[in-house]
Amino acid sequence: xxxxxxxxxxxxxxxxxxxxxxxxxxxxxxxxxxxxxxxxxxxxxxxxxxxxxxxxxxxxxxxxxxxxxxxxxxxxxxxxxxxxxxxxxxxxxxxxxxxxxxxxxxxxxxxxxxxxxxxxxxxxxxxxxxxxxxxxxxxxxxxxxxxxxxxxxxxxxxxxxxxxxxxxxxxxxxxxxxxxxxxxxxxxxxxxxxxxxxxxxxxxxxxxxxxxxxxxxxxxxxxxxxxxxxxxxxxxxxxxxxxxxxxxxxx
Amino acid sequence: xxxxxxxxxxxxxxxxxxxxxxxxxxxxxxxxxxxxxxxxxxxxxxxxxxxxxxxxxxxxxxxxxxxxxxxxxxxxxxxxxxxxxxxxxxxxxxxxxxxxxxxxxxxxxxxxxxxxxxxxxxxxxxxxxxxxxxxxxxxxxxxxxxxxxxxxxxxxxxxxxxxxxxxxxxxxxxxxxxxxxxxxxxxxxxxxxxxxxxxxxxxxxxxxxxxxxxxxxxxxxxxxxxxxxxxxxxxxxxxxxxxxxxxxxxxxxxxxxxxxxxxxxxxxxxxxxxxxxxxxxxxxxxxxxxxxxxxxxxxxxxxxxxxxxxxxxxxxxxxxxxxxxxxxxxxxxxxxxxxxxxxxxxxxxxxxxxxxxxxxxxxxxxxxxxxxxxxxxxxxxxxxxxxxxxxxxxxxxxxxxxxxxxxxxxxxxxxxxxxxxxxxxxxxxxxxxxxxxxxxxxxxxxxxxxxxxxxxxxxxxxxxxxxxxxxxxxxxxxxxxxxxxxxxxxxxxxxxxxxxxxxxxxxxxxxxxxxxxxxxxxxxxxxxxxxxxxxxxxxxxxxxxxxxxxxxxxxxxxxxxxxxxxxxxxxxxxxxxxxxxxxxxxxxxxxxxxxxxxxxxxxxxxxxxxxxxxxxxxxxxxxxxxxxxxxxxxxxxxxxxxxxxxxxxxxxxxxxxxxxxxxxxxxxxxxxxxxxxxxxxxxxxxxxxxxxxxxxxxxxxxxxxxxxxxxxxxxxxxxxxxxxxxxxxxxxxxxxxxx
Numbered sequence: 001x002x003x004x005x006x007x008x009x010x011x012x013x014x015x016x017x018x019x020x021x022x023x024x025x026x027x028x029x030x031x032x033x034x035x036x037x038x039x040x041x042x043x044x045x046x047x048x049x050x051x052x053x054x055x056x057x058x059x060x061x062x063x064x065x066x067x068x069x070x071x072x073x074x075x076x077x078x079x080x081x082x083x084x085x086x087x088x089x090x091x092x093x094x095x096x097x098x099x100x101x102x103x104x105x106x107x108x109x110x111x112x113x114x115x116x117x118x119x120x121x122x123x124x125x126x127x128x129x130x131x132x133x134x135x136x137x138x139x140x141x142x143x144x145x146x147x148x149x150x151x152x153x154x155x156x157x158x159x160x161x162x163x164x165x166x167x168x169x170x171x172x173x174x175x176x177x178x179x180x181x182x183x184x185x186x187x188x189x190x191x192x193x194x195x196x197x198x199x200x201x202x203x204x205x206x207x208x209x210x211x212x213x214x215x216x217x218x219x220x221x222x223x224x225x226x227x228x229x230x231x232x233x234x235x236x237x238x239x240x241x242x243x244x245x246x247x248x249x250x251x
Numbered sequence: 252x253x254x255x256x257x258x259x260x261x262x263x264x265x266x267x268x269x270x271x272x273x274x275x276x277x278x279x280x281x282x283x284x285x286x287x288x289x290x291x292x293x294x295x296x297x298x299x300x301x302x303x304x305x306x307x308x309x310x311x312x313x314x315x316x317x318x319x320x321x322x323x324x325x326x327x328x329x330x331x332x333x334x335x336x337x338x339x340x341x342x343x344x345x346x347x348x349x350x351x352x353x354x355x356x357x358x359x360x361x362x363x364x365x366x367x368x369x370x371x372x373x374x375x376x377x378x379x380x381x382x383x384x385x386x387x388x389x390x391x392x393x394x395x396x397x398x399x400x401x402x403x404x405x406x407x408x409x410x411x412x413x414x415x416x417x418x419x420x421x422x423x424x425x426x427x428x429x430x431x432x433x434x435x436x437x438x439x440x441x442x443x444x445x446x447x448x449x450x451x452x453x454x455x456x457x458x459x460x461x462x463x464x465x466x467x468x469x470x471x472x473x474x475x476x477x478x479x480x481x482x483x484x485x486x487x488x489x490x491x492x493x494x495x496x497x498x499x500x501x502x503x504x505x506x507x508x509x510x511x512x513x514x515x516x517x518x519x520x521x522x523x524x525x526x527x528x529x530x531x532x533x534x535x536x537x538x539x540x541x542x543x544x545x546x547x548x549x550x551x552x553x554x555x556x557x558x559x560x561x562x563x564x565x566x567x568x569x570x571x572x573x574x575x576x577x578x579x580x581x582x583x584x585x586x587x588x589x590x591x592x593x594x595x596x597x598x599x600x601x602x603x604x605x606x607x608x609x610x611x612x613x614x615x616x617x618x619x620x621x622x623x624x625x626x627x628x629x630x631x632x633x634x635x636x637x638x639x640x641x642x643x644x645x646x647x648x649x650x651x652x653x654x655x656x657x658x659x660x661x662x663x664x665x666x667x668x669x670x671x672x673x674x675x676x677x678x679x680x681x682x683x684x685x686x687x688x689x690x691x692x693x694x695x696x697x698x699x700x701x702x703x704x705x706x707x708x709x710x711x712x713x714x715x716x717x718x719x720x721x722x723x724x725x726x727x728x729x730x731x732x733x734x735x736x737x738x739x740x741x742x743x744x745x746x747x748x749x750x751x752x753x754x755x756x757x758x759x760x761x762x763x764x765x766x767x768x769x770x771x772x773x774x775x776x777x778x779x780x781x782x783x784x785x786x787x788x789x790x791x792x793x794x795x796x797x798x799x800x801x802x803x804x805x806x807x808x809x810x811x812x813x814x815x816x817x818x819x820x821x822x823x824x825x826x827x828x829x830x831x832x833x834x835x836x837x838x839x840x841x842x843x844x845x846x847x848x849x850x851x852x853x854x855x856x857x858x859x860x861x862x863x864x865x866x867x868x869x870x871x872x873x874x875x876x877x878x879x880x881x882x883x884x885x886x887x888x889x890x891x892x893x894x895x896x897x898x899x900x901x902x903x904x905x906x907x908x909x910x911x912x913x914x915x916x917x918x919x920x921x922x923x924x925x926x927x928x929x930x931x932x933x934x935x936x937x938x939x940x941x942x943x944x945x946x947x948x949x950x951x952x953x954x955x956x957x958x959x960x961x962x963x964x965x966x967x968x969x970x971x972x973x974x975x976x977x978x979x980x981x982x983x984x985x986x987x988x989x990x
Contacts, residue, residue, distance in 0.1 A: 054789040056265035059777040060274040062288025068777075068794075069274050069286060071265030077256035077276055079286065 279504035279519030295499035296412030307366025328416035389453015532576035593625035641674035730774025819879035
C-alpha cells in the first residue's frame with residue numbers, strides 16, 4: 001500500500017479575508033489552503049414598503065444619479081436609489097481617455113445673410129495616437145452648450161436654427177469629419193437677443209458609412225470640432241462649454 | 252422627481268439594459284419602455300390606427316365608423332385591413348369626406364352593402380395638401396412625421412414615428428409651397444410635433460416611396476398647427492433627412508445589446524384565462540384575462556387547436572382582433588398568446604426606438620434555424636464580435652458582415668454553430684473574461700465563442716437537472732460573483748417553484764460546492780458600496796448582495812439569543828427586539844442550534860415577525876425554508892447568516908479511492924471547556940466530522956474520513972467560544988491506493 005502525505009496549510013492572516021487561490025488547481029497539492037471567510041452572510045437592500053416580489057432589477061445611471069429600476073409583481077417599475085450613494089462611475093469604459101477639456105471652448109459664428117456658417121476648433125493631443133479605425137467612436141459629453149442668437153424682429157417665433165457639431169480628427173492642420181454630425185436645435189425666440197442653454201450629449205461614429213475618410217492611417221495630431229449652422233435668422237455667436245471627450249475604441 | 256411606471260403586466264419577470272443614460276425595460280408582454288430618470292416612455296411612436304366598428308356601402312361610397320376619433324382629414328390615405336368582408340373593403344384608399352370625428356368615407360365601386368358591425372382596423376397615413384406660393388423652384392413632395400421633441404434620446408435625437416403618405420406633387424417656379432391638412436392630433440400622446448420633410452432641388456427618384464430618396468427636413472410644426480408655408484430655399488435646408496425605419500419594437504422576453512442595436516426575442520406566454528368569439532369572428536373577448544398593449548403581432552391559439560391567428564389589434568384590455576375569422580368553437584376555452592420565438596428582432600443602428608420600415612411589423616428580424624427548421628430562441632448572449640443565440644439544444648451566431656450601420660449586414664448562421672447543447676432560459680447565463688457560463692439541459696457549461704462548449708459540471712451528476720420540468724428549468728438563473736471568482740447556478744429542487752439549490756463553481760480551482768438556504772429569483776451585477784464589482788440577487792421583496800460577511804441582511808435589532816418558547820411554526824424570544832420595519836425579517840433565515848453541543852437543530856425562512864416572535868410557513872417545502880420544526884426552550888438561534896465562524900474553500904480530492912485526512916488545528920488560546928462543531932461537505936452532501944471538539948489544548952488533531960468521496964471537500968466549523976481563535980489549520984492527506 002502506498003501512502004502519500006500532503007500538507008495543506010492555512011494562512012491565519014487570511015481568516016478574515018478572501019484571497020484568490022492559485023489558478024493552477026493545485027492549491028490542494030502545493031500546500032496552500034485558505035480560509036474563505038470568517039462568516040458567510042448576506043447584506044440586503046431593504047425595499048421596505050414593497051410587499052411584492054422583485055421581478056427584475058436594472059442597474060441604471062441617469063446623469064450622475066445612481067439608481068436601480070425595480071420591477072415588481074404588480075406590474076410597476078419603480079426607480080429607487082440604490083444603496084450605492086455617491087458613486088461616480090463611467091457609463092462607458094473607454095479604452096483610452098484622451099483628454100478632458102475641462103473648460104469652455106468658444107467658437108464664434110459670423111454670418112452674411114442666409115447661408116452656411118462654420119467654425120472650427122482643434123485640439124492637439126499631448127501625444128500622438130493612431131488614427132481611428134472604421135467604426136471606432138468618440139463619446140462626447142457636453143455638459144452645456146450656450147447659444148446666443150439674435151432674432152429678426154418679425155412676428156412669430158423662429159424655429160431653429162439647427163446646429164450641427166462634428167467631431168473629427170485633426171491632422172496636418174486640417175480637420176477631417178464625417179457627414180454624421182451631432183445635431184441640436186437651439187430655439188431662438190423672436191427677441192432682440194436670447195441665450196439658450198441646452199445639455200446634449202452623444203456619440204459620434206467615425207465610420208465609413210457615415211462619410212468618414214477611414215483611409216487615414218498612421219498618427220494623428222488631435223481632435224477637431226466643427227460647428228455649423230444653416231438658416232439662422234441672425235446668429236451672432238455660439239459658445240460651447242465642452243466636457244470630456246473619450247476615444248472609446250471599437251464597439 | 253422620478254416616476255414609477257405602472258400598468259405593465261403583473262406577475263411576470265422583467266429585464267432591461269442601461270444604455271446611453273436611458274434604461275430600457277421589457278417583460279415579454281408589454282411594448283418595451285424606456286426611462287430617462289424622469290419620464291417613462293414607450294419605445295418608438297405607435298403607428299396611427301383606429302378600430303373599425305361598422306362599415307357599409309351605398310352608391311359606390313363606403314362609410315366607415317370608428318370606435319374612437321380617427322383624426323382623419325379629406326384626402327388622407329387610409330389602409331383598411333382585417334375588416335369584415337375584407338375582400339370587398341380592404342385596401343388603400345383616399346378619404347373622400349369626414350362627416351364626423353368617428354366616421355369617414357371613401358369611394359369604392361361595388362354593389363351596395365348594408366351597414367354591419369365589423370371588426371378590423373384602419374391605419375391612417377395622413378397626407379398633406381400642397382399649393383404653390385413663393386420660394387423654391389421645381390417639383391416637390393412633402394411628408395409629415397410624428398415626433399416627440401420633449402424627450403430626446405441618445406445623441407439628442409428626437410424620437411420620430413413612421414412617415415405619413417407623401418403629398419401629391421406640386422411644381423413651382425420661384426415660389427414657396429403652402430402646406431395644409433396637417434393633422435391637428437396624433438393618437439400617441441407622446442407626439443408633440445409634426446416634422447415636415449421634402450425633396451431637394453426639385454429632384455426626386457422615379458420611386459418616391461423609396462427609402463433611398465433623401466427627404467430634407469423643412470420645419471417642426473407643433474401639434475395643433477395645421478398649415479405651414481415653406482419658403483426655404485434648397486440650399487438653406489438643414490442637413491437632416493427623414494428616417495423611414497421607425498416602426499415600433501415588439502414585445503419580447505429576452506434582450507441584448509449588440510452592434511449598437513437592441514435585440515429582442517421570446518415572449519411570455521399567456522396560459523390562463525378563457526376566451527370567447529365575439530359576434531364578429533375576428534374579434535375575441537377574454538372574460539378573465541387582462542391583455543396589455545404589445546400583443547399586436549403576436550399569435551392567438553386555442554389550447555389543443557392546430558390553427559393559430561395573428562393579432563392585428565388590441566381593441567381593449569379584454570378584446571383583440573385576429574387576422575382572419577376564427578374557425579371552430581371558442582366558448583370559455585383556454586388559450587395561448589405567443590410570438591414566433593424563432594424570430595429575433597433588432598432595432599435600427601444606434602436607435603432603440605426604431606425597428607423597421609413602414610407598413611411592415613418589425614421588419615428587422617432574423618429567423619433561428621431558417622425556414623422549415625425554426626427553433627425557439629431561449630437566450631441571447633453577446634460575446635466578442637458575435638451575438639450568440641441559444642435555443643434549448645443548439646447555439647447560433649449572429650454577426651455583422653459589413654457595415655455595422657447597415658441592417659442588411661446583420662446575419663445569422665443558417666445552421667447551429669454548435670449543436671446538441673443549449674441554454675435553458677433567458678437568465679440562465681452570465682459571462683466574464685470572455686467566457687460565457689450557462690446552464691444547459693446537460694448541466695453547467697463554459698463557452699468561449701471559438702471552441703465547442705465545455706461541460707464543467709460532470710462531477711455534479713445529472714439527477715439534480717433531470718428531475719426538473721421545463722417550467723422549473725425556465726426559472727434557473729446563473730450569476731458570476733466577481734468578488735469570489737465563482738459562478739453560481741441556481742435551480743429548483745424537487746417540485747419547488749423557486750430556485751432552492753445553488754451550485755457554486757470556483758473558476759480557478761474548477762471545483763464545486765453547494766449552497767442552500769438562499770433562493771435567488773435572478774442575479775445581476777453592480778458595484779457594492781465600496782465601488783467594487785459585486786453580485787446581487789433578488790429574493791422575495793428584497794435585493795441581497797451576495798457573498799459578503801458584514802451585516803448579514805439584518806439592518807438592526809436582535810440577531811441572536813435564546814429560545815424562550817416555541818411552536819412548530821414560531822420561535823419566541825421574549826427578551827428580543829427583532830427588526831420590524833416594513834416587512835421586518837421576511838426572507839431571512841433563522842438558524843437554531845443546541846446551546847451545548849452547537850449541533851444544528853434546523854433552519855427556517857422567516858415569513859413574518861413581531862418584536863419577539865419569528866414565524867415561518869409550515870406548508871412550504873423544507874428546501875424552500877418551510878415546514879414544521881420542533882424546538883425547545885433554551886436552544887440558541889441566529890438570524891441571517893449560516894452560522895459558521897470559519898469556512899474553508901473547497902478543494903479537489905485526487906481521483907483515487909480510499910482517503911483519509913488528519914486535520915491539525917492551532918488555536919490562539921487554550922480554553923476549557925470549549926467545543927467545536929465541524930461539518931464537512933463533499934459530493935453535494937454534508938457529514939458531521941466531529942460533533943463536539945473539546946478545545947483543551949492549543950493544538951488539536953482530528954481525523955477525517957474521506958473514503959469514497961469523489962471530487963471535493965470543504966470544512967465548516969464553529970466553536971462555542973470565538974475567543975479561542977483559530978490560528979492555523981494543517982491537513983495531512985493520505986491516499987490509499989487500491990491494493
